[in-house]
Amino acid sequence: xxxxxxxxxxxxxxxxxxxxxxxxxxxxxxxxxxxxxxxxxxxxxxxxxxxxxxxxxxxxxxxxxxxxxxxxxxxxxxxxxxxxxxxxxxxxxxxxxxxxxxxxxxxxxxxxxxxxxxxxxxxxxxxxxxxxxxxxxxxxxxxxxxxxxxxxxxxxxxxxxxxxxxxxxxxxxxxxxxxxxxxxxxxxxxxxxxxxxxxxxxxxxxxxxxxxxxx
Numbered sequence: 001x002x003x004x005x006x007x008x009x010x011x012x013x014x015x016x017x018x019x020x021x022x023x024x025x026x027x028x029x030x031x032x033x034x035x036x037x038x039x040x041x042x043x044x045x046x047x048x049x050x051x052x053x054x055x056x057x058x059x060x061x062x063x064x065x066x067x068x069x070x071x072x073x074x075x076x077x078x079x080x081x082x083x084x085x086x087x088x089x090x091x092x093x094x095x096x097x098x099x100x101x102x103x104x105x106x107x108x109x110x111x112x113x114x115x116x117x118x119x120x121x122x123x124x125x126x127x128x129x130x131x132x133x134x135x136x137x138x139x140x141x142x143x144x145x146x147x148x149x150x151x152x153x154x155x156x157x158x159x160x161x162x163x164x165x166x167x168x169x170x171x172x173x174x175x176x177x178x179x180x181x182x183x184x185x186x187x188x189x190x191x192x193x194x195x196x197x198x199x200x201x202x203x204x205x206x207x208x209x210x211x212x213x214x215x
Contacts, residue, residue: 009035031049033050067089068092123183
């Protein structure tokens with residue numbers, strides 16, 4: 001059992017806690033813990049912080065339902081900062097965004113690597129801003145019927161590509177289908193996390209079924 005006394009809390013008895021998503025590695029928020037909130041976090045397996053503005057403990061998700069389930073807590077080399085890896089039930093930020101870090105300050109020349117989350121954020125931005133000349137804007141303006149029609153068409157294209165046993169064509173059509181499905185997700189307010197959590201729950205069920213069959 002780790003000795004909390006090894007940690008270096010500041011003069012106010014606090015230590016910064018960088019919260020990151022276990023599945024994506026994304027930084028979700030920067031909060032602070034004192035000894036009591038850290039102990040509660042470890043006992044409950046849920047993040048508990050100390051609010052510097054309210055001067056009180058707060059269990060993340062207690063009022064919003066957006067709990068953060070702790071996977072691990074790691075101290076840095078100087079023992080004066082923590083990295084808390086979590087799986088979350090909902091948005092990490094009180095504004096409703098996936099992460100508290102959403103305001104770009106500077107971007108270097110190297111582009112950000114592709115991810116389903118970055119594509120989802122791009123599509124969501126298209127829906128909110130509806131830039132002219134964008135195909136995605138066209139889909140959102142046409143609405144659900146058009147989006148569903150395109151999803152259906154792309155499903156058919158995937159089947160045709162697979163029936164030809166043409167790997168390159170299948171990859172191309174699956175990518176088209178994935179894009180249109182994500183447009184549908186944005187239209188319906190379904191997040192990447194919603195799908196990930198559903199798949200994770202099925203994985204657990206499938207694992208249990210396999211165990212029963214083996215018995």
